[in-house]
Amino acid sequence: MKLTLHIWRQKNTNETGRMVRYEVPDVNPEMSFLEMLDVLNEHLIDKGEEPVAFDHDCREGICGMCGFMINGVAHGPERSTTVCQLHMRHFKDGDELYLEPWRARAFPIVKDLVVNRSAFDRIIAAGGFISAPTGSAPDGNAILVPKEAADISMDAAACIGCGACVAMCPNAAAALFTGAKITHLGVLPQGQPERYRRAVAMVAQASAEMFGYCTNVGECEAVCPKDIKLEAIARMNRDFFKAKVISRVAGS
């Protein structure tokens, strides 16, 4: 099948970008979306044009490196699917697609479809962990974890940090990402000692990174490739408010 692509081309962070139109005449429905871009890039190299830069690595939907907007939707039209796992059988011959990088102030564009998501790492560094220095752990079964808690924790821990939630949010909020980590650690017994300190520190860091505030639009949940639920944001808010009320956290 044949596709027309309009792709955002931008040389680097400082230069102005623009949409450029490309035709891909030989798309096989069994290809993944990124394999289709590989084919386009091979054509471009043949013609002596610079290939389109896009981030990707595992191509199994787990590393979280890939992601861009397809016709205004983060990771494209299929639910629970990253662009590397999106296959061309979901498109039709003659489709016209617009590919743009994540749009958020906290994710500056690096080149073409590549953005800088290091703000996410700084949110984790601010408190997205349990302090358990190597060697200090008790036996694994010394801490019993109810299966329900382990399941809720695992649902939230499935976040791959791709940034789709931010890209799709009209406020460019990182609430789903931050809430997912607060939920993952906050529902486990091991996560209790630092629970409130963690919520305060992570929310403060997200704000310092210039992510917006959550207004419960829900677009993030709709595009999340790992089906992280809005419930994670509710848990984050609860822990954050509770921390403020009990005021036991330094700096709060």
Place this chain on the structure above:
Amino acid sequence: MELDAKIPGGPIETLWDKYKFNLKLVNPANKRKYNIIMVGSGLAGGSAAATLGELGYNVQCFCFQDSPRRAHSIAAQGGINAAKNYHGDGDSIYRLFYDTVKGGDFRAREANVYRLAQISVNIIDQCVAQGVPFAREYGGMLDNRSFGGAQVSRTFYARGQTGQQLLLGAYQALERQIGAGQVTMYPRHEMLDLVVIDGNARGIVTRDLITGKIESYVADAVVLGTGGYGNAYYLSTNAKGCNATAIWRAYKKGAFFANPCFTQIHPTCIPVTGEYQSKLTLMSESLRNDGRIWVPMTKGDKRPPNQIPEAERDYYLERRYPSFGNLVPRDVASRNAKAVCDEGRGVGESGLGVYLDFSEAIQRLGKHVIVERYGNLFDMYERITGENPYEVPMRIYPAIHYTMGGLWVDYNLMSTIPGLYVTGEANFSDHGANRLGASALMQGLADGYFVLPYTIGDYLASSKQPKVDTSHAAFRDAETQVAYRTDRLLHIKGTRSVDSFHRDLGKLLWEYCGMGRTAEGLRHALEKIPVLREQFWRDVKVLGAGEELNQSLEKAGRVGDFLELAELICLDALERNESCGGHFREEYQTPDGEALRNDAEYSYVAAWQYQGEGQPPALHKEPLHFDYVHPSQRSYK
């Protein structure tokens, strides 16, 4: 040169404890005076960087991805082994040790494997404490499942995302140290050379992948946790960015490369569909717990699977290996899949596939149990193939997955270059000729959390290195070399893309050094690879500039290294005139087609030393001794 693995003497049960006690310590106040460079941020790199930071060392950690959380450890699905014996089914440290030595087809060091089995129990404790959401039973205890090559349930798991969860545990510990200022993180930086001064590893040269800047970093010790080299085969289950550049540059600076031909082919991957295919996707080995593998009895049977009656199906693993059945080790399962496809009984369009069928398990356990155990894997299969595995059997075929070979290290994980340590898949140490499922995560974390942090202290405390900085001539030379190579790639301005060369190399390796190898085929590959390499350096087309994000340039550098490494893989395979584990030389097999080892002549680690451009590498042999597990023909029947 005599290879000294520095394995201490004495009974194997107490070796490591005694050895640890005799290691020199660095006083807590002095730790901050030492700089350690960690290249790679996966399970073996991230865990080590975090632990060294916690201990008080200054750590600089490098990765080529945009965040340390992306390392390919994240894609491991099935689980992590540990000899906890929580289920009272007869597991023990000794049994995990025994299974691993046997699973590796008697080509691993006993002392290393025993230590690995001992440490396995600490890893689970550590990960639980970090908040890794392992699967639990209703009583709150940790759940386990069984895995290939073992008859006990010792595999801990977090749904089908165990690697992701363990990596996030290490990543969060690492971010905590970054926040505390103990570790400085350099994402989107690629190591392009190792700097050796007076025989000791003292730093690295990197390229900043965003600005293209070539930079030098100095340290008292350098650790490589940069993963395996499976991407030499182009199509593999590795991430697209996985590469051998760091270990290859270290090899060219004097680190020996051990057992490069020990590559693992994973039996359960989604089959190839076309020329455009960019990678292969693994379906976790854990699926073999409940899935039954079969092909039609008769050649060329093209009926849809549900129309083939039970009596006309060949459950060939259950037939040939009644006691292990579908849970035979990976090398055995892969070779058998190839054999039935070679007989013309393969399924799917290309005939290169076998069925992995869950219908019986769904009937026996109910669909909800299968959803619980493998839901995300089934979803992934459906996303990729467009087929629903709850209704039609999966189609699977073997693919390159893991490399047991890697840089040679001693018991301390130190390479033949003093001060250069190698952890995880990047070293060769613990898996012999074949790695058992759920053991890669175990080894990566054992090295990073519990071995390296002890052994590196001994080196730092006992080897007094002079102060140097990046103005040293060795850094200048390395920078010049790196800049020259980058420049050269950009100025060839040939006609063929990097990927086209990589694909050709992959086909050569898969054909002649894949599941079945022959002396004739390997000699053929050894003639073809230098020709392809020469074409690459004459005709590759890399557009764009060096001073910007240039993904073609990054790929070109990595493929340039694969084109050299591929030759060493084939040379090693040709040199090893026996079959063992993942290395199957067709000339050496038992009458019923099993791998035939030659312990009298090949019970050694083959460690290759670089001898300079155009010179054949020198082979050094480290003999292997088996005092506890007596080498025998592996039998899973």
